Amino acid sequence: KSIRAFAPATVANVSCGFDILGFAIDELGDQVEVSLRETPGLEVIHIAGDNGKLPYESEKNTCTVAIQAMLQALNYQGGMEISLYKGLPLGSGMGSSAASAAAALVAANALLGYPFDKKSLVNFAVEAERIACGAAHADNVAPSLLGGFVLIRDYHPLDVIKLPVPKGLFCTLLHPHLELNTADSRSVLRKQISLKDATIQSGNIAGLISGLYQADFGLISRSLKDVIAEPTRALLIPGFYELREAIQSIGALGSGISGSGPTIFVLSPSRKIAGEVEKIGRKVYQKVGLEVDIYISEIN
Numbered sequence: 607k608s609i610r611a612f613a614p615a616t617v618a619n620v621s622c623g624f625d626i627l628g629f630a631i632d633e634l635g636d637q638v639e640v641s642l643r644e645t646p647g648l649e650v651i652h653i654a655g656d657n658g659k660l661p662y663e664s665e666k667n668t669c670t671v672a673i674q675a676m677l678q679a680l681n682y683q684g685g686m687e688i689s690l691y692k693g694l695p696l697g698s699g700m701g702s703s704a705a706s707a708a709a710a711l712v713a714a715n716a717l718l719g720y721p722f723d724k725k726s727l728v729n730f731a732v733e734a735e736r737i738a739c740g741a742a743h744a745d746n747v748a749p750s751l752l753g754g755f756v757l758i759r760d761y762h763p764l765d766v767i768k769l770p771v772p773k774g775l776f777c778t779l780l781h782p783h784l785e786l787n788t789a790d791s792r793s794v795l796r797k798q799i800s801l802k803d804a805t806i807q808s809g810n811i812a813g814l815i816s817g818l819y820q821a822d823f824g825l826i827s828r829s830l831k832d833v834i835a836e837p838t839r840a841l842l843i844p845g846f847y848e849l850r851e852a853i854q855s856i857g858a859l860g861s862g863i864s865g866s867g868p869t870i871f872v873l874s875p876s877r878k879i880a881g882e883v884e885k886i887g888r889k890v891y892q893k894v895g896l897e898v899d900i901y902i903s904e905i906n
């Protein structure tokens with residue numbers, strides 16, 4: 607018996623929510639097929655769509671690391687075989703490693719008769735992130751598993767909260783062909799922040815979450831600011847400020863780095879404006895001299 611599951615791409619941080627906020631992009635993602643086998647242990651038997659870049663070793667692959675954490679909690683002694691079908695580019699800031707881990711957990715959990723609910727699976731998925739980038743952050747895996755906007759209120763223990771999504775909120779994702787490794791883009795972060803920046807960031811994250819609850823696009827727009835990660839990370843992302851400036855007056859709500867980049871997300875209050883962002887984005891990246899893939903999706 608085998609089960610195949612899909613898990614979506616995600617935008618982590620959402621500007622002011624460094625490591626604590628993310629949302630899912632339903633149309634894009636990875637698929638993982640898991641089957642039971644008689645011999646114990648986990649084995650990755652097939653990986654497609656990664657250009658040969660992902661490891662098959664079970665202690666390095668995010669699918670097997672996540673499933674292993676789950677099997678340990680169950681004290682399960684059996685074995686499984688795993689096939690990974692990548693739909694997401696690596697090192698893109700679209701939650702690629704997280705989607706693989708999430709899809710693997712959903713498939714393995716189903717195969718075992720659903721011993722865990724989806725929220726509990728987040729605990730296992732963060733172990734995969736620890737392997738993938740050195741930090742067990744949950745702001746990709748949680749929305750990949752739960753969908754929509756998800757807040758990670760705390761990590762010890764994990765306290766994961768699903769947030770409401772206002773109707774008619776669109777995301778344009780602009781993925782330049784450039785790989786940025788999350789571990790590297792975490793290493794450029796400042797380790798200390800000032801009281802002033804902490805206050806600004808808290809105001810914005812509170813504003814963004816209030817904006818989601820009140821379906822207030824103006825408040826969401828005013829809150830899409832990041833004084834913690836963006837100032838240093840934006841330097842690694844060609845076209846970041848050019849795009850922000852170019853879309854300033856078309857009615858988009860705001861832009862930011864998707865996860866640790868180089869993908870940029872732009873939120874818009876309509877599909878029409880999200881489409882304008884795409885057109886402007888193509889011009890900006892042409893000037894910058896980078897190829898770009900652009901996706902538009904309604905957040906659900």
Ligand code: HSE
Binds near residue numbers: 619624626699791
């Ligand atoms: N919150 C993580 C980071 C997301 O910003 O490093 C990585 O995609």
